[in-house]
Amino acid sequence: xxxxxxxxxxxxxxxxxxxxxxxxxxxxxxxxxxxxxxxxxxxxxxxxxxxxxxxxxxxxxxxxxxxxxxxxxxxxxxxxxxxxxxxxxxxxxxxxxxxxxxxxxxxxx
Amino acid sequence: xxxxxxxxxxxxxxxxxxxxxxxxxxxxxxxxxxxxxxxxxxxxxxxxxxxxxxxxxxxxxxxxxxxxxxxxxxxxxxxxxxxxxxxxxxxxxxxxxxxxxxxxxxxxxxxxxxxxxxxxxxxxxxxxxxxxxxxxxxxxxxxxxxxxxxxxxxxxxxxxxxxxxxxxxxxxxxxxxxxxxxxxxxxxxxxxxxxxxxxxxxxxxxxxxxxxxxxxxxxxxxxxxxxxxxxxxxxxxxxxxxxxxxxxxxxxxxxxxxxxxxxxxxxxxxxxxxxxxxxxxxxxxxxxxxxxxxxxxxxxxxxxxxxxxxxxxxxxxxxxxxxxxxxxxxxxxxxxxxxxxxxxxxxxxxxxxxxxxxxxxxxxxxxxxxxxxxxxxxxxxxxxxxxxxxxxxxxxxxxxxxxxxxxxxxxxxxxxxxxxxxxxxxxxxxxxxxxxxxxxxxxxxxxxxxxxxxxxxxxxxxxxxxxxxxxxxxxxxxxxxxxxxxxxxxxxxxxxxxxxxxxxxxxxxxxxxxxxxxxxxxxxxxxxxxxxxxxxxxxxxxxxxxxxxxxxxxxxxxxxxxxxxxxxxxxxxxxxxxxxxxxxxxxxxxxxxxxxxxxxxxxxxxxxxxxxxxxxxxxxxxxxxxxxxxxxxxxxxxxxxxxxxxxxxxxxxxxxxxxxxxxxxxxxxxxxxxxxxxxxxxxxxxxxxxxxxxxxxxxxxxxxxxxxxxxxxxxxxxxxx
Numbered sequence: 001x002x003x004x005x006x007x008x009x010x011x012x013x014x015x016x017x018x019x020x021x022x023x024x025x026x027x028x029x030x031x032x033x034x035x036x037x038x039x040x041x042x043x044x045x046x047x048x049x050x051x052x053x054x055x056x057x058x059x060x061x062x063x064x065x066x067x068x069x070x071x072x073x074x075x076x077x078x079x080x081x082x083x084x085x086x087x088x089x090x091x092x093x094x095x096x097x098x099x100x101x102x103x104x105x106x107x108x109x
Numbered sequence: 110x111x112x113x114x115x116x117x118x119x120x121x122x123x124x125x126x127x128x129x130x131x132x133x134x135x136x137x138x139x140x141x142x143x144x145x146x147x148x149x150x151x152x153x154x155x156x157x158x159x160x161x162x163x164x165x166x167x168x169x170x171x172x173x174x175x176x177x178x179x180x181x182x183x184x185x186x187x188x189x190x191x192x193x194x195x196x197x198x199x200x201x202x203x204x205x206x207x208x209x210x211x212x213x214x215x216x217x218x219x220x221x222x223x224x225x226x227x228x229x230x231x232x233x234x235x236x237x238x239x240x241x242x243x244x245x246x247x248x249x250x251x252x253x254x255x256x257x258x259x260x261x262x263x264x265x266x267x268x269x270x271x272x273x274x275x276x277x278x279x280x281x282x283x284x285x286x287x288x289x290x291x292x293x294x295x296x297x298x299x300x301x302x303x304x305x306x307x308x309x310x311x312x313x314x315x316x317x318x319x320x321x322x323x324x325x326x327x328x329x330x331x332x333x334x335x336x337x338x339x340x341x342x343x344x345x346x347x348x349x350x351x352x353x354x355x356x357x358x359x360x361x362x363x364x365x366x367x368x369x370x371x372x373x374x375x376x377x378x379x380x381x382x383x384x385x386x387x388x389x390x391x392x393x394x395x396x397x398x399x400x401x402x403x404x405x406x407x408x409x410x411x412x413x414x415x416x417x418x419x420x421x422x423x424x425x426x427x428x429x430x431x432x433x434x435x436x437x438x439x440x441x442x443x444x445x446x447x448x449x450x451x452x453x454x455x456x457x458x459x460x461x462x463x464x465x466x467x468x469x470x471x472x473x474x475x476x477x478x479x480x481x482x483x484x485x486x487x488x489x490x491x492x493x494x495x496x497x498x499x500x501x502x503x504x505x506x507x508x509x510x511x512x513x514x515x516x517x518x519x520x521x522x523x524x525x526x527x528x529x530x531x532x533x534x535x536x537x538x539x540x541x542x543x544x545x546x547x548x549x550x551x552x553x554x555x556x557x558x559x560x561x562x563x564x565x566x567x568x569x570x571x572x573x574x575x576x577x578x579x580x581x582x583x584x585x586x587x588x589x590x591x592x593x594x595x596x597x598x599x600x601x602x603x604x605x606x607x608x609x610x611x612x613x614x615x616x617x618x619x620x621x622x623x624x625x626x627x628x629x630x631x632x633x634x635x636x637x638x639x640x641x642x643x644x645x646x647x648x649x650x651x652x653x654x655x656x657x658x659x660x661x662x663x664x665x666x667x668x669x670x671x672x673x674x675x676x677x678x679x680x681x682x683x684x685x686x687x688x689x690x691x692x693x694x695x696x697x698x699x700x701x702x703x704x705x706x707x708x709x710x711x712x713x714x715x716x717x718x719x720x721x722x723x724x725x726x727x728x729x730x731x732x733x734x735x736x737x738x739x740x741x742x743x744x745x746x747x748x749x750x751x752x753x754x755x756x757x758x759x760x761x762x763x764x765x766x767x768x769x770x771x772x773x774x775x776x777x778x779x780x781x782x783x784x785x786x787x788x789x790x791x792x793x794x795x796x797x798x799x800x801x802x803x804x805x806x807x808x809x810x811x812x813x814x815x816x817x818x819x820x821x822x823x824x825x826x827x828x829x830x
Contacts, residue, residue, distance in 0.1 A: 022285045025322035036317070053290040058314065059322045066317035086296055087309040087329075 002048075003031045012039035017048030020056035020080075029059060036069055047075035057083050060093060124165050128214050131158040133515060135207045140518050143200045152189040159185050162210060164351060167283045174213050177228045179288050180235045181206045187239065199238060204519070206231055272360050273305055274342060275388060276331040277370050281352025285325045289349045295331055297345055302335025306388045332388035452545070455505055462502045463693055463781035467800050469495040470779055474802035496779065499693055506546070510588045510597065511539030513552050517559055517586060524563045531570060531581045532563055538588035543595045547667055547687060551597070554660040558599040558683045559584060561657070566603035566681050576678060578602065591686075594669075594711065600682035606675040608632050633673040637661040668796055670762070670813050696780030696809065698801060699758060700773035701741045702749020705807035707780050707799055708769070712812045714759040719770055727819075729768065731759070737819035738768030741810075744794060760812050767819035769810070778802065782809060794818065 004015040012035045016028065035042055044063070049056075063071045073093065076084070084090050135158045138151045159182040166174035184203070187193040209224075209231055216223045276298070280291045298304060310328030314320065335342065339359055346355050358366045367385055469492050476488040514536050525532040567573075567582035574580055587598045608629060615621040615635045637657050664671050669687035688694070688709075696707035719738075723729045728737045738757055741747065752772035759768050782797045789795065796811035 022288070022290075022323060029320075029322045033317075054292040054325065054327065055285045055290075055322060057292065058285075058325065058327055061311055061314050061327075062317055062320040062322060065314060065320070069317075083292060086292055086304075086307060087327075088307045089309050089311070092309075092311060 003028065005031070005035055007035070007039055010039050011041040011043070013043045013045065015045040015048065019051040020046075020049050020059070021051060021053040022055035025055045025059045029062070032063055036066060040068065041070045041072075043072045043074055045075045046073055046080050047077060049077050049080055052080050052083050054083075056080075057087060057089070061089070064093065121169055124169060125214055125218050127165065128162050129211070131162055132207055132211050132214075134158055136204065136519055137515070139200050139204055139207065140522060142195050143197060143522070152185075156182065156185040156189045160351070163287065164283065167286055171213075171217055173223050173225060173228060174210065174217070175286060177206075177213065177232065178210060180232050180239070181210070183288070184235055184238055193238065202231070202234055202238070204523075206235065272334070274302075274331075274333040274335055274360055275358040275362075275367070275370070275385065276329075276333060276342065277354075277356040277358075278329040278331065278346070279310075279354035280325045280327070280329075280349055282324045282326075283352055284349050286323050287349075291325065291327065291329065291349065294345055294349065295329055298331065298333055298335075298342070301337040301341060301345070302333050305332040305334055307331050308387050330385070330388055459502055459506065459693075462499055465495055466499055466693060466779045466781055467802075470802040471804060499779065503544075503693060504542075506544050507542040508545050508548050509539060510541050510543055510548065510595070511536075513548055513555060514539050514586055514588075516552070517555075520556060520559060521563065521584060524560055525582075528564060529569075530563065530567055532567055533581055533583050535583060535585040536587075537585065541588040541590055541595055543687065550663065550667055551685065551687065554663045554685070555586075555597065555599065557657070557660050558685075559586070562599055562601040562603065562681065562683075566601035568604045572604070594686050594688050597685040597687070598682050599685075600680060602680040605677040605679055605681050606633055606636070606673070608675075608677070611635055629675075630673070633675055636673070637671065668811075668813075693779065693781050696778050696799070696807075697758070698775035698778045698807065699756075699769075699771040700775060701745065701771050702747035702751070704745065704747055704749065705775075705801055705805055706741065706771070707778070707801075707807045707809045708758060708760060709809070709812060710777060712760045712762060714761045714766060716774060717757050717759065717768075719755045719757050729757070731768075736766060736768050738770055739815060739819050740770040742770070742772070760816065762813050762816040765816050765820055767816045769815060780807075780809065 002017040004017070006013045006015075014032070014035060018024070020028065032042075042063075060073060084093060135155060138147070138155050138158075141147045141151065159178050163175050163178035163182055166178060181203070184193065184199075188195065193199070209227055213223060213228070278291065278295070280289070284291060295304070295307060308330040310330065311326075313326040313328065315326065320326070333342070339357060342357055343355075346353070349355075356370045358370055370385070473488050473492050476485055479485075517536070518534055521532055521534040562584050563582075567584070568576070570580040573582065583602045585598070585600045587600070589596055612621065612627070612632055612635075615632075615638075616623050620635060620638060621627065637660070661671055664685055664687070667687055669685055672684040672686065673681065674684065675681040695710040697710045697713045699706050699708065717731070720729055723738075727739075728735045730736070736757075736759065740755075742751075750772075755770050755772055756774055757768040757770055758774075759766055778801060780799045780801075783799055785792070785795065785798055794811050794814045795808045796814075797809040799807050799809055801807045
């Protein structure tokens, strides 16, 4: 798991790499908390996420529940998309998602 | 705040106790498995033990326990599912893990440093067994999806339009920490059919600052089109059932089933209603109607009743539920039969009862002096009631010795393995009872004796074969009651004590004069002396010459004794003899000069008159046997008035008898033992004191020491001291 933080003014960009599961959520949340103290707008790049579980998904929800901060997830890899789709949380996580053709084919009509 | 902290401390205490019981159960099962005498339900029970420890550990935030137990649980789960097989290495590993959990809990209880390094070491071995690097999520049981008619089309008339299963899942807050992934289970449901709709309930997710990302705040409502049976669908959630709320509504269910679901989430009923509609399980109209109908109905109509009445639930589901309820009830009634009382309260009670006994005896003595038969009679009744209360109170502290014995199968297994010996442990009389305080204290001495038997007693297999004995050695633990005391024997069928070698060593060490004539018993007792060891080689277990003297002093601190019997080539028996209780005894009250003495009644054999012609010989003839005796007047340097015809109280200790010469006999009395201060530590032959009926202080005689003193004198040898 690695967290790379770049910030410019009030905007910070986090790049997560590795796994986003129960084993990492505490560490990632602590990292997020640091970033949120300094920035109001946070973009989280999920491109490097190889595995995600319920705890990881929940952490995404938690990150969004932060009054006064704008948290945006970008670059969702397939595993994250699959889980968001399964949990039917696409609307709630409120980020533009690109659902691949195979993924959408699997989607319940 | 203080109350809350206290409650927590108390709950934690309960957890520790429970964990110890569970660990003991795990050990017993593992040992059974090794013997091949495992029982059918063992694997499940084993899993449950680890699971419960982990679960309750999590409740108290004992992270290290949870982290470790979690992986152990994964291994046990594989065993339970038949994906792993027991072998002796795995059993050893699991036993080590069980020990480690016990150590973790002990470290927490004692507030010492938690041995994390050891956890990691064991965890890596467990991971090797699991064959995975991460010890991650437990896969749900891989059952083939079966189609089944059960549960489908079960409801006639009034059935709802929905033709899919509705599953409402509220995972327990701990599931994530337990390594369970709720969405993985939901995903797995697609093995059984088609996931029509999933709604994730996020209402409980707190704001960023307040959220603990390792706690599960989510809930799920799932619509599933499947031909699987209810049992199959329930099976998917087996792993997260504990602590979670799971409601499964079969297809074609009547509206009442959905109402039940809504009712079970009474705090957010409206929200669930929405979810049901969102899942397409119920239409908005149906829901509104049903809720209206329900409001008209009796407010507390039991959902279960309605369900059965309307045939909404397949009968086997009801049976299973009823079965589970019954089990819960059985467990409850089992709990009700045992009341846990803090031991200090029990001690306070025993202390008070002691005072009651003293006061009762005093009152009785005074009443017996006045000539009022009616008062005397009621005093007699009162006294006998007090005696009953005394006996019952003391029995409260009695526990079966099996509690101590239960740890030995493991010890014997480990030690005999370490030494490469094949040894069987037999346990007899585990139901014999003795005082709880004693149970706590004899564990270590017994452990030492058992280790000694295995290490020194039992010969190597080749030697045994050469001697015509079975290659497998036997160590036996046996407990039985004998005249107010409990005897605990540790015997082995090994080589017996080597009398000559002990004697030679003792002479070398200057403990015995080279020309001394000692009985076998006396020679054997030499091994109890500090620093004595004849072992040819020192092993990690014993042979360093510390220990047996510690064993002896531990046992003597309990007013007990240690006897050694040994037959060369056939084995050794170490016999611990302990009083049943440390608090109150029936005493035999005698007087010497103006002093009062109490002899424990169980040890009194008979009373005779001192023959006038004994002189200064120190022994008298009783039924053609020589009986050594000691004059208490001389022993205690008593100056008070003499009695013209002194009496002899014949006492027995173990197999030996001795006479105690006294002036007067007062008779039987109840005696509450009070400890003597350190001032009297050097006083020989007195083990305690008591307050006798007339308010005077009486000394309780240490019969064991007196018998030994007499025996020593009888052999013309100076007693130690």
